[in-house]
Amino acid sequence: MDQTSGIRANMLVNLQKTDGHTRQSMFEICVSEVNQLRRQEPILNTVLAPLAQASSLEWMLARHLSAVLHATGVDVSALGDLFAEILHSHPSVPNATVADLQAAYNRDPACTSYLHALLNFKGFQAVQAHRIAHQLLKDGRTDIAGWLANRVSLVLGPDIHPAASIGRGILVDHGAGVVIGETTVINDNVSVMQNVTLGGTGNEIGDRHPKIAQGVMIGAGAKVLGNVTIGAMSKVAAGSVVLKEVPPNCTVAGVPAKVVRWHDAAQMPSHSMDQQI
Structure with missing residues (x-):
């Protein structure tokens, strides 16, 4: 050792x-x-x-x-x-x-x-x-x-708009390439890996950025675009592009991202930090 x-x-x-x-x-x-x-x-x-x-x-x-x-x-x-x-x-x-x-x-x-x-x-x-x-x-x-x-x-x-709302117990791992838009809301106990974008889908105005519920892990290189919610205790796999709502307690993967696995309700991806699908 x-x-x-x-x-x-x-x-x-x-x-x-x-x-x-x-x-x-x-x-x-x-x-x-x-x-x-x-x-x-x-x-x-x-x-x-x-x-x-x-x-x-x-x-x-x-x-x-x-x-x-x-x-x-x-x-x-x-x-x-x-x-x-x-x-x-x-x-x-x-x-x-x-x-x-x-x-x-x-x-x-x-x-x-x-x-x-x-x-x-x-x-x-x-x-x-x-x-x-x-x-x-x-x-x-x-x-x-x-x-x-x-x-x-x-x-x-990291490029984080000062208006973005970020909770407690947040891990932004490495930080390189992370973009967090103006109306983004990140709740408590969330982990965000490198090269993640929490952004909009164009030049729309108003509430236009993602809402990340507690316990979520967003894998390296993932993009979450638009005013969509990532449900509590879910995981966005590395390299995925999320354009729609993500339910709680699941893993989504792909371009565009789709549900590929359901989790036990007690599992918190942001703590386990397991990026495997």
Whole structure:
């Protein structure tokens, strides 16, 4: 067994311990992981020192996202303060971050720690920045919300409209090529693989993007187009094109996608992460 496999095996033994974290307990774990990584890899100290000095998970996330997303001519400290302001004034945002960290750690075998997701996972970072942009939009700050969404796309890859509604416990794996349209609604505990499009079917206006129910997994390269619903606990197979409603508790595959299998009602594809048909 190689070192990574051994680390992951130990994590799986303690999987239940990853559930139910508060913001404070998650923050304490991340601080411990930051300090451990600083000892192991001192070359990263400049990156890690601001995280080690953070007083809360909100500040830790704000500082890292601002360092990742700031642009030439934009004050990185002011950007971090803006992010921290949103995170502190809207507790539902960092609460969702905790659930997203747990999702990355529990579902992605490449995730060796919570800090690993926070520090390195583009999909995770993009979703957290989207949550901030979404709140800025709700607060009437349209221009800065749009600027932030554009920075996320340029720097991290996922193109997520700031008006899209995204729930908790979301895994956007890799993030490359992901497009999420303006009126998309993604409910809790959903997993989205790389190169997924949740888009429209043309130049229609109004409510024109997909609605993804809880527990859904959308496989790599799948396209869900139009104001259609993917039913709870269903799976969209890799490379499929969905143009019609998908019932709950099934797998759809193909172009256009059709039901190819029915699931037990208790099965949650977003957690099992099984892309096989």
